[in-house]
Every structure is written in structure tokens, then in C-alpha cells.
Amino acid sequence: xxxxxxxxxxxxxxxxxxxxxxxxxxxxxxxxxxxxxxxxxxxxxxxxxxxxxxxxxxxxxxxxxxxxxxxxxxxxxxxxxxxxxxxxxxxxxxxxxxxxxxxxxxxxxxxxxxxxxxxxxxxxxxxxxxxxxxxxxxxxxxxxxxxxxxxxxxxxxxxxxxxxxxxxxxxxxxxxxxxxxxxxxxxxxxxxxxxxxxxxxxxxxxxxxxxxxxxxxxxxxxxxxxxxxxxxxxxxxxxxxxxxxxxxxxxxxxxxxxxxxxxxxxxxxxxxxxxxxxxxxxxxxxxxxxxxxxxxxxxxxxxxxxxxxxxxxxxxxxxxxxxxxxxxxxxxxxxxxxxxxxxxxxxxxxxxxxxxxxxxxxxxxxxxxxxxxxxxxxxxxxxxxxxxxxxxxxxxxxxxxxxxxxxxxxxxxxxxxxxxxxxxxxxxxxxxxxxxxxxxxxxxxxxxxxxxxxxxxxxxxxxxxxxxxxxxxxxxxxxxxxxxxxxxxxxxxxxxxxxxxxxxxxxxxxxxxxxxxxxxxxxxxxxxxxxxxxxxxxxxxxxxxxxxxxxxxxxxxxxxxxxxxxxxxxxxxxxxxxxxxxxxxxxxxxxxxxxxxxxxxxxxxxxxxxxxxxxxxxxxx
Numbered sequence: 081x082x083x084x085x086x087x088x089x090x091x092x093x094x095x096x097x098x099x100x101x102x103x104x105x106x107x108x109x110x111x112x113x114x115x116x117x118x119x120x121x122x123x124x125x126x127x128x129x130x131x132x133x134x135x136x137x138x139x140x141x142x143x144x145x146x147x148x149x150x151x152x153x154x155x156x157x158x159x160x161x162x163x164x165x166x167x168x169x170x171x172x173x174x175x176x177x178x179x180x181x182x183x184x185x186x187x188x189x190x191x192x193x194x195x196x197x198x199x200x201x202x203x204x205x206x207x208x209x210x211x212x213x214x215x216x217x218x219x220x221x222x223x224x225x226x227x228x229x230x231x232x233x234x235x236x237x238x239x240x241x242x243x244x245x246x247x248x249x250x251x252x253x254x255x256x257x258x259x260x261x262x263x264x265x266x267x268x269x270x271x272x273x274x275x276x277x278x279x280x281x282x283x284x285x286x287x288x289x290x291x292x293x294x295x296x297x298x299x300x301x302x303x304x305x306x307x308x309x310x311x312x313x314x315x316x317x318x319x320x321x322x323x324x325x326x327x328x329x330x331x332x333x334x335x336x337x338x339x340x341x342x343x344x345x346x347x348x349x350x351x352x353x354x355x356x357x358x359x360x361x362x363x364x365x366x367x368x369x370x371x372x373x374x375x376x377x378x379x380x381x382x383x384x385x386x387x388x389x390x391x392x393x394x395x396x397x398x399x400x401x402x403x404x405x406x407x408x409x410x411x412x413x414x415x416x417x418x419x420x421x422x423x424x425x426x427x428x429x430x431x432x433x434x435x436x437x438x439x440x441x442x443x444x445x446x447x448x449x450x451x452x453x454x455x456x457x458x459x460x461x462x463x464x465x466x467x468x469x470x471x472x473x474x475x476x477x478x479x480x481x482x483x484x485x486x487x488x489x490x491x492x493x494x495x496x497x498x499x500x501x502x503x504x505x506x507x508x509x510x511x512x513x514x515x516x517x518x519x520x521x522x523x524x525x526x527x528x529x530x531x532x533x534x535x536x537x538x539x540x541x542x543x544x545x546x547x548x549x550x551x552x553x554x555x556x557x558x559x560x561x562x563x564x565x566x567x568x569x570x571x572x573x574x575x576x577x578x579x580x581x582x583x584x585x586x587x588x589x590x591x592x593x594x595x596x597x598x599x600x601x602x603x604x605x606x607x608x609x610x611x612x613x614x615x616x617x618x619x620x621x622x623x624x625x626x627x628x629x630x631x632x633x634x635x636x637x638x639x640x641x642x643x644x645x646x647x648x649x650x651x652x653x654x655x656x657x658x659x660x661x662x663x664x665x666x667x668x669x670x671x672x673x674x675x676x677x678x679x680x681x682x683x684x685x686x687x688x689x690x691x692x693x694x695x696x697x698x699x700x701x
Contacts, residue, residue, distance in 0.1 A: 092253040100191075110198055131171055137152040150271070173198045186445070197241065212232070226283045227279075364439075395435045422446040561619065591684055598660065611634050612634035616629075636677050
């Protein structure tokens with residue numbers, strides 16, 4: 081079955097190429113025949129002016145109905161009227177050939193485009209001349225005769241030209257949808273209407289007796305058409321570049337915002353398409369042990385795989401590489417793309433001389449990537465490289481913070497639990513020696529040992545709790561808060577209310593841990609020191625940050641004295657909460673007065689993935 085599909089695909093390619101070659105031969109035979117009928121013109125400066133206008137309108141197509149079309153038919157027709165069919169055909173073919181060569185089109189397109197234009201125009205002219213000679217009763221030289229002839233040549237030219245293009249698109253193996261046909265037809269129809277209106281103006285103004293028609297007349301008559309063509313084309317190109325820059329800025333902003341998340345490429349798919357128009361793209365990233373494909377889009381062969389040798393070729397690439405014709409050379413990852421794709425660009429992600437990723441894009445047309453396209457793709461690859469490097473640094477920072485936390489717990493066990501246990505052991509040894517001779521002193525030592533053992537048990541429990549996985553890592557921040565509140569309400573006689581505002585979104589594990597630890601420490605302080613009866617907790621997802629507020633109706637305290645005590649207390653107190661908030665670029669605000677309760681507010685700036693609505697702005701302290 082696979083072999084049959086491949087054979088059918090090749091046959092369609094062969095038939096499409098054969099059809100294009102046939103039209104090309106017919107068209108260029110017409111050009112050669114016409115070339116031998118060309119003689120030096122009488123008014124060469126008018127012909128030169130018209131040729132210049134023809135080049136400009138061909139190089140700067142006018143945007144019409146979601147597409148582009150050249151509005152040069154009125155100029156071709158005037159050349160035909162003034163100098164004959166041969167001049168019009170030769171100049172038309174030469175200008176289209178020149179523009180296609182300047183745009184670096186593939187050879188088959190360079191040959192086909194001028195030929196199909198010329199062939200369509202030639203058939204339209206001889207058919208119209210036959211019709212006007214044998215089937216119409218209009219008098220030659222009149223306004224109605226000129227308009228009728230112009231109308232028939234115009235309609236036949238556009239119809240034949242579009243039929244030839246439609247046949248090529250239908251024969252080739254790539255899918256030609258009804259939507260694409262409709263858009264192309266509407267574009268060409270609008271172009272034909274504009275050409276007809278301009279032709280009507282030409283014949284109407286030419287029928288007026290206004291003196292001799294010279295070069296200045298043609299200059300001023302066609303200048304608006306050429307000016308509109310140049311201006312509109314330049315505006316569209318500037319708008320296109322503006323959209324590309326806007327898309328690049330959007331991608332850069334999203335990459336900067338999405339660094340904490342794991343699925344950081346999902347929402348960028350459509351932005352990639354806006355930035356660079358391609359038929360397929362893949363994004364590979366080098367991991368510790370292997371290369372991982374993080375992103376695919378378009379005509380991708382999902383069953384294809386790459387070998388270790390292919391990935392070694394990735395690592396050797398340090399600059400973007402473009403393969404203009406995939407039928408000759410297409411790079412190491414070509415089997416991952418559909419066989420319909422012909423041009424490829426490999427853009428390596430290089431950081432400090434090391435290739436950490438590979439961004440590959442492809443198009444179905446050969447030689448379709450220009451220098452500005454390659455530069456744009458390289459720019460995008462550089463942005464992705466910076467994002468990957470930043471993600472690596474953030475991951476290393478989180479690992480370092482976890483290691484620091486474990487070292488802190490180890491020091492607390494060494495300086496607290498171990499020392500207290502050593503003291504209790506010495507007391508027990510002393511009791512063993514004095515149990516018979518000094519019973520009263522022995523009882524005091526025994527009471528002291530029991531007290532120390534209780535302290536050891538408390539410290540050990542706290543250390544074990546600190547070493548357990550963070551609750552937010554298992555159930556998320558909001559669920560961990562709810563679970564903790566349920567535990568507190570079952571043990572203590574407290575009224576605890578919890579409110580979530582805004583759209584809940586995922587946060588990085590470090591941010592969730594710091595927020596939960598701040599909430600937990602605030603709650604513990606309320607129960608131990610505040611003598612509170614009511615605690616209000618607010619978790620608000622706002623437009624630019626996330627706000628966590630814990631408020632109680634307790635006795636309050638002096639913040640100044642609390643800071644002094646916190647300097648000498650090696651625990652997660654006020655100073656530790658401030659240090660933890662600094663690690664995630666958050667701000668911690670504590671408002672309390674003796675006798676008026678306490679309010680602790682932690683404000684965490686968003687990193688961009690959260691994207692919530694603006695809520696609770698009045699509650700921001």
C-alpha cells in the first residue's frame with residue numbers, strides 16, 4: 081500500500097512537471113516567433129517609458145482581497161495597440177523573466193511564469209481579433225469598438241491564465257483546496273476589474289479631441305497606476321515587517337514570562353506561525369542523556385526517528401544552514417518531514433559555544449527561503465537559546481536552594497538535637513552513678529533529662545516534617561492551604577475563613593513552597609502568640625501579581641521588638657520569611673499593633689504564564 085501511494089505521488093509530480101514544460105515550450109515558441117517580427121520602434125522613448133512602468137508594476141504587486149496581483153494589463157495592452165502583438169509579447173515575457181530571476185525563483189517557475197502569461201495573452205488577442213472581424217458589427221476606430229475589444233482580450237487573458245494555473249495546482253500532489261481556489265479567483269477578479277476601469281479611462285480620454293498624444297500624456301496617465309502599485313506594495317511590506325517584529329516581541333515576552341513552567345512552548349505555536357510563514361517546523365533540545373523533541377507543527381512525519389549520529393551532526397552546527405533544494409541535499413532531519421517539503425533551514429541554538437538545541441523549519445517550494453527569512457529564523461533561535469539557558473539556571477538555583485535548606489536542617493539537628501541529646505545522656509550517666517547515694521539529686525537530674533528528651537522529641541519531629549516533601553508539590557498551593565486549615569480547625573477552637581479570588585493558575589514549585597511556608601508560619605504565630613479567635617486568609621490571583629494575606633483579631637505585637645528577638649532565634653521567623661520572599665522577588669509586609677491584631681501580606685510578581693484578570697486592586701496594600 082505504501083508503495084502504491086509513493087508511485088501515485090511520483091506520477092502526479094511527473095504529470096505536473098510535464099504540463100508545465102508543455103506550456104513553457106508553447107509560450108517560449110510564441111516569444112521566439114514574435115521576436116523575429118520585432119523592428120526598431122519609431123517613438124522609442126514612449127516604449128521605454130512603458131517598459132519601465134511595466135517593470136515597476138510587475139515588481140510591486142498591488143494587495144487586493146487578501147492577496148497580491150500585478151495591475152499591468154493596461155500597460156501591456158497599450159504596447160499592443162501602439163507597437164503590435166510581437167512587441168507586447170516579447171516585452172511581457174522579458175519583464176516577467178527578469179522579475180522572476182531577481183526574486184530567485186526556481187528554474188521551472190522562471191520558465192513557466194513568462195510562458196503562461198504570454199501564451200494566455202497571445203490566445204486572447206488572436207481569438208478577440210477573429211471575433212471582432214467576423215462576429216461584430218462595430219465600426220473600427222470608435223469608442224465602443226475599442227472598449228469591446230479591450231473587454232474581450234482582458235476577460236480571455238484572465239480566464240486562460242487562471243485555468244492554466246488551476247490545472248497545475250490540481251495535477252500536482254499537494255492539496256489544492258476550494259478555499260485557496262476561491263481566494264485566488266477573487267484576487268484575480270478584483271485585479272481584472274481594476275484593469276478594466278483603467279482601460280475604460282484610457283479609451284474615454286483618448287476619444288476626446290485634446291491634441292497630439294505624446295510621451296508626457298502616457299507619463300501622466302500611467303503615473304497614478306504605477307504610484308499606487310509602488311506605494312501600496314511598500315506599505316504592505318512595511319506592515320508585514322511590523323507584524324513580524326510585533327510577533328518577535330510577543331514571542332520574546334512570552335519566553336521571558338514562561339520560564340518557570342514546564343509546558344512553555346504550547347501557547348507559542350501560533351506566534352511562531354505569525355513570525356515566520358513555513359509549512360513545517362521542529363524544535364529539539366539537548367538533555368543530559370539524549371535529545372528531546374519539544375515542538376512539532378505542520379507536515380511532520382511522526383513515525384520518523386533520528387540516530388545518535390544525526391544528533392552529533394546537530395552538535396557540530398554553530399551557524400544557520402539553508403538547503404534550498406531538498407531533492408539534492410536536505411540535511412540530517414529530512415526524514416522527519418513530509419516528502420512534499422523541498423527547502424529546509426537548520427538554526428542551531430548556541431550558548432557559550434555549545435549547541436543546546438536545534439530549530440528546523442521547512443517549506444514546500446524550493447529556494448523559498450531568502451536572506452531576511454534566514455536571519456529572522458536565526459533571531460528566533462537565539463531567543464529560544466536564551467530561554468533554555470535561563471531555564472537551566474533557574475533549575476540549578478532551585479536545586480541549590482533545596483541543598484541549602486537540607487544543610488540548614490542538618491546544622492539545626494547537629495546544633496540542637498545532637499547537643500540536647502548529649503546533655504540528656506550525661507544526666508542519665510550521672511543518675512546511674514548517684515542513684516543510691518544521692519536520691520534527691522538523682523530525681524532532679526531525672527526530671528531535667530525528661531525535659532531535655534521531650535525537647536529532643538519536638539526538635540526531631542520538626543526536622544522530620546522539614547525533610548518531608550512540600551505539601552504544595554503534591555496537591556498544589558490552594559489545596560495544601562485548605563488541607564492545613566482543616567487540620568487546624570479539628571484541633572483548635574478557631575474560626576478560619578479562606579477565600580480565593582481570580583483565576584487559579586499554576587506556579588513554580590519554589591514560589592508555591594515559599595508562599596505555603598509563609599502562610600504556615602503566619603498561622604502558627606496566630607495560634608501560639610496572638611490568642612486569636614478568628615483568622616481570615618485571602619489568596620488573590622491578580623493581573624500582575626499573586627497576593628497572599630493572613631489576618632487575625634489577636635493581641636498584636638510590636639514589630640520592632642519582634643525583629644530584635646528574631647535575630648537570635650534560628651527558626652522560620654520574620655527574618656527568614658523576608659529572606660525567602662527575596663528569593664522569589666516577592667515583598668513581605670507585616671502590619672501589627674499591640675491590641676489590634678496582625679496582618680501579613682506576601683505579594684509575588686507574576687512571571688507571565690499565569691495571565692489572569694485584574695482583580696482585587698483595592699485590596700493591594
